[in-house]
Amino acid sequence: MHHFYYRDSELYVEDVPVLSLVKEYGTPLYIYSAQTIIDHYTRFETLLEPLDHLICYAVKANSNLWILKLLANQGSGFDLVSGGELYRVLRAGGDPKKCTFAGVGKTRSEIEEALRVGIYSFIVESEEELLTIDAIAKKLSIQAPVAFRINPDVQAATHAKITTGSEVNKFGIAFSQVSELFDKCSKLDGVFLKGIQIHIGSQIQQVEPFLQAIQKVLPLVEKARQKYGAEFLDIGGGIGIVYEQAIESGREDWWKERKESLTLAQYVESILPLVKPLGMRLLVEPGRVLVGNAGILVSQVLYVKKGGAKKFIIVDAAMNDLVRPAFYDAYHQIIPLREQLDPRMEVVDVVGPVCESSDCFAIDRLLPKVQAGEYLAIFSTGAYGFSMASNYNSRLKPAEVMVSGKTVKLIRKRESYQDLVALEEELT
């Protein structure tokens, strides 16, 4: 569910026509619906009520300060993967005591920063990292909370670049090495075992891989709790969202998600019987499922070009603004801002201006006929959209706005040419 819909053939976000935002702020433009994020968060919260739990939003999905603040105000914790993300969360008013810090390559200074602000737990991915945290904590005369990330070696049936829980991935501690590391951990004075974590991948559409992974680590979780006093199980993020037919036009029910996907309710109902008997605190680290469908990227058509074999719609957004199609072969629904109820359709490629053949938002896509000057909305771009944006081709990163009811807030200005070179100034 989300709050993007057509009213009188015009695309709206909550109570605001998208065209009015485009006129005010230009394109390419990321637009977020605050209510959609709140709805998703609240639903997850409510479903998890039967358990002692903590939702740690995965900051890397969308790290804009205003989105972090929105979630912090809802009571959310945060899953961090860098010192920069910790800095953002603190700036946004997030509570460090509700933060986990994951990642295979934490630096010493990142570890020290996280210890000083008192995060909830490190998620440790190797023995060397454990020893490093132990040494730094001792130097600061504190005991660092750590959770082991276990690699459960399951296949998550998602894109190869976003599967993380198989033995060949760099993530987590190999299943066979965990018991030995429990033992080592218990002998170190600077750390204590607070939990166990797994995270098997992203955009996962079935519940089975999650269940398999949990089932597989349960004996180790029991051991961690009984023998070493661990208090939480963190089952990571990875819940998939609808990308195809995120919105449908020309029908009464076009705002409803059409394609079957794993719902939050199905997810929670399936995992509860496994995790509730543990009597431990449950952590989840959702990213995409909270913010993915809460954002669109609006772009203007610059040219329509008939190539030798294809027709190209050239738009003013590019892979530097949204890299998912180029990086993950990702599908994003694309629709015009003005609904065409009886559209003349044609098969086109929607491409950006960047000098790379992979700079492509859609290939052989059936779209209503559009002309230069019209606008297209690229759907489901709230997660891994702006947060993966770059300045490639010296393009300026797009502006971001957040809409709440009738209220519009510019939450990130469009970059300027000065911004582009600000850190390279003082040529002499």
Ligand SMILES: *Cc1c(COP(=O)(O)O)cnc(C)c1O
């Ligand atoms: C990326 C990541 C997440 C969030 O994944 P989503 O698919 O966006 O839910 C959660 N935990 C860890 C450790 C991650 O790396």
